[in-house]
Amino acid sequence: MPRQETPLYRRGKYWLGWDRKVDGSLRSPNLTIFWYDPAAGRVRSASSGTAQEDLAVLALDRKYLADTDEAPAFCHACGQPLAQAQAYLLTDAIADYRLEWGDARASADTIEGRLKHVLDFLDVEEARGSEGRFGIATSCAAACTSVFVHAFRAWSRKQPVVWRNKAGLVTKSKDRSPAATEAAIAQLVAVLNHAVNADPPRSDKRPTYKPLPPSQVQRTRRTRIGIEELAKIVAYAAEPNKRRGSLHRFIVASICTIARPGAVVEISVTPERNQWWPGSPTIDLNPNGRTQNKKRRPLLPVLPLLAEWLDAERVEYDALPVEERIGRGWLVNYYGRPVKSIDRAWDAMLVDLGFPTGREWKPYVLRHSLATLARNRGAEKWDLEGFMGHRASSQTEVYAVGEFPTVVSALASIISDIERLAPGSLHRNATGASRAPLAPREAKMPG
Structure with a gap:
């Protein structure tokens, strides 16, 4: 070179x-x-x-x-384990955290984005030269101090959140919320603790700060939609010959489970996921191999409406040749392909129906609205908490699966009212179930 x-x-x-x-x-x-x-x-x-x-x-x-001769966890002179936060760079700690932990998580993309925000801060500080207090030479010891987090927090809140196209051009931007800044700080704390917890440890210092709690930085979502709006949404998604199948499936599954959008798009009928099988009275929103985290995915009773959709999807899956089943079997899919997000189709629907398009009208409004409707229709607090994954299962519930009768009853009432206002729109055959067999790959719905 x-x-x-x-x-x-x-x-x-x-x-x-x-x-x-x-x-x-x-x-x-x-x-x-x-x-x-x-x-x-x-x-x-x-x-x-x-x-x-x-x-x-x-x-x-x-x-x-x-290379044990190079890793900062070892003394170059004697080869013994050494942990010095002063000598271990924050950039290296971030790289090691991603390599050994973050990149293997289901939330790898989110982790990468949050840590990139921290690295952007270091680059900006580096570009300031003598005026910058931090930069790419910042050590873990410096990053563990309140001075560092205060400087990062002040800078972060002034940075917009941007979206870029494949050419790298900014196509959309919005003000960064305090919650987004604190999420990056929480990820930074995880990085610094990972350095201390490594075997052997690479750092001898833990951060002196914590991210601000959600109650201080998250806005309370006030928007809720009622039965009439739900009926319009379902009828729109069920309209035939409009290529809205993924949206339709997502909405029906959301109504039947009150699940988070991320859990809904990951419902699968394949045996290896072990979420559901034909005739099963329950569906496990936490697939085989996924570790539960703070956003718990519960084991739920299968409502008759959801069973109709799951049964039909499994019949199509079983009818495929074995070699063509890879990447298939997702309840929410686009011509058989898995769908990561229905945001584009959802945004197009809001415009077409004349609904607001702000932050509080994102797909998450379904979960909040259905929870509110269920509660107002007699769902008991204990049942609703368990059904929504807001309460960790007890040891008793490992043996005695909860049936959440008051939530099931409330959802049955909601479904009945939607059916009355939009007859047939909740059922799979309203839009036609046949789909062309395409090569499996992830896709996003067209707007």
Whole structure:
């Protein structure tokens, strides 16, 4: 690599760059990891296996962590475990956290976004030069202080949340909420604690602060929709020949489960998910292999309406050749493909129906509204908490599955009223169930 070329990324003795010949042409289309080998007396190299810089950085981080002579958790002189927050960079702690924990989580994209916000702060501070108190050389010790979090919080709240297209151009932006800032701080706390909890530990200091509690930074959602609005929404989604199948499925499943949008789009009839099987009186919103977290996904009774949809989906799944079943079986799908989000279809519906389009009218309004309707129709507090996953199951409930009778009764009443106002719209055959078999891949609904 030419001496004058600045490394794209450096950590310890390793640096990342392009491997060039004497004439400047590339030896490889992939980025290369370089390091000096004192025993051989020369620079050695290894391919990162990719031309994408972010993936190449990840490859370098893996190599660095695998090198016990380089990892900051070890003393270079004696090789003994060493934990010094003053010597362990925050950027390295973030990289290690993502590599060893965050990137393997279901919420990896969310974790990445929150930590990128922290890294953006370090870049801004670095660009300020002598005027910046923090930068890419910030250690974990400095990041654990209240001075750091106060500076980050003040900066973060002035930064808009932006959406970019594939070309990297900003297509949408909005003011950052205090809750979004505190979510990034909570992720930062997790990073710093991960450094201390590593085996052997890489840091000897924990943060002196905590994120502000939700009650201080989250706005209370006041918007609720009633039976009439629900009927209009269902009728819109069920309108034939409009390519609204994913939206229709999402709305019906939400009504039957009062689940969070993320849980609804992950309902599957496949045996390996172990959420439901034909004839099962219950559905487990927490699929096989998913660890429960603060947003608990409960085991719920299957309402007759939901059973109708699940049975039909399983019949279609079983009818597929075995080799074509991979990626299929999702209740909320678009021509058989899994759907991550119905936000675009939902936003288009709000416009078409003349409903407000603000933050409180996002798909989450279904969960809030249905909970309110159920409570006002006699659902008992204990039943509603368990049905919505707001209460952790007791050991007794591991053996005695809750039936939540008052919630089931309230939902049956809600469904009956929607059926009266929009006859047939809740049923699957209102829009036709046949779907063309396409290659499995994730898709988003068109607007």
